[in-house]
Amino acid sequence: MRDAQFNGKVAFITGAARGQGRSHAVRFAEEGADIIAVDLCEQMDTVAYPMATPEDLDETVELVKKTGRRIVAEHADVRDFERLKALVAKGVTEFGRVDFVLANAGIAPFLSPTPPMEVDAYLETVEVCLNGVYFTIEAALPALLDHGDGGVIVITGSGGGTRSIISSFRTQSPGAAGYTAAKHGIVGLMHYYATALAPKNIRVNVVHPGATETPILQNDQAEQFLEAFPEHQGWLQNRLPVSTQPGDITAAMIYLCGESGRCVSGVAMAVDAAGTV
Secondary structure (H helix, E strand, C coil): CCCCCCCCCEEEEECCCCHHHHHHHHHHHHCCCEEEEEECCCCCCCCCCCCCCHHHHHHHHHHHHHCCCCEEEEECCCCCHHHHHHHHHHHHHHHCCCCEEEECCCCCCCCCCCCCCCHHHHHHHHHHHHHHHHHHHHHHHHHHHHCCCCEEEEEECCHHHCCCCCCCHHHCCHHHHHHHHHHHHHHHHHHHHHHHHHHHCEEEEEEEECCECCCCCCCHHHHHHHHHCHHHHHHHCCCCCCCECHHHHHHHHHHHHCHHHCCCCCCEEEECCCCCC
16 A cells, blocks of 8 residues: 555645535545545525535545544634634644645536626625635634644635636626636735745645536536526536546645645646636
């Protein structure tokens, strides 16, 4: 059996109940890391597709435990800074440290045949996808700095962080505007933290997933969105003849957090099967 490269390490992962977040939690555990996992696990009014449930997070817990690693998992809203700080403190009490921060939680209110047109959709998207990333990093930063061994922060971006998420006048909505603004904004946060934390040997990067086969895209609301706005189909198509799986995004996270990525910081990496070329 090969050596696990993250033995003795701890990963703090948001949006861990399903999809990419679950994939990250399980794979990092397979590589030897203990996991601090959080997810909202309830529905938001501005989001049409089904969001993660408590049962989803329970399944992530069981999958991590099957690897032989430990996990602290709690329901939390990434917009609640105090709650995030409390959960990181609980994880540090349990595991002693934090080495990796995977700021993965996000929402996409525009994925609906009738997306909400109220300003709340814009505000909530920015609060979750941008402010929530800032709160996640700031909540974990004292623990990252405490042990003096450096660490890695990886933020989940999107093709919407390199161009507009919409494809036509018809597809505009407050949620799409908020998503585009937030995903561009996290690239700015990445550059900020990569500069500030480099002297502490903390690397900071963004991974921009393409159209990945997760519950956010595999549901009735998303399918009806594409039927209502067929011009958006091209936005979600890979140029390479492959389907992007959550594990493909996790592989990038593993690289960036591992020894192979020790010189990589301040980078926005597209893992999108050439979708944004």
